Amino acid sequence: xxxxxxxxxxxxxxxxxxxxxxxxxxxxxxxxxxxxxxxxxxxxxxxxxxxxxxxxxxxxxxxxxxxx
Numbered sequence: 838x839x840x841x842x843x844x845x846x847x848x849x850x851x852x853x854x855x856x857x858x859x860x861x862x863x864x865x866x867x868x869x870x871x872x873x874x875x876x877x878x879x880x881x882x883x884x885x886x887x888x889x890x891x892x893x894x895x896x897x898x899x900x901x902x903x904x905x
Contacts, residue, residue, distance in 0.1 A: 842872040848887030849897050852904035859904075873901050 844854035851869065858865050876883055882893025883901045 842868050842875075843887065844869060847885070848872075848876060848883075849885040849900065851887075852897075852900035855904040870905070873905060877901075 843851040844858075845851055851872065855865050855869055872887070873883070876887040876889055878884070878889050878891075878893045880893060882895075882898045884891045884893050885897045
């Protein structure tokens with residue numbers, strides 16, 4: 838999704854796509870990591886919408902950490 842800088846239709850799908858690409862031996866665009874970095878909250882967490890001003894959640898944080 839070039840408009841949002843994510844893989845998939847919503848932010849929380851992007852870590853799964855990144856993990857799938859890695860498992861398949863495919864290249865991950867550098868912009869995907871930049872998108873994760875931009876969406877990280879000050880406390881180090883992420884949320885399902887990718888909004889760094891929102892409240893972080895454990896599930897999305899775990900997914901992004903695994904993808905990274």
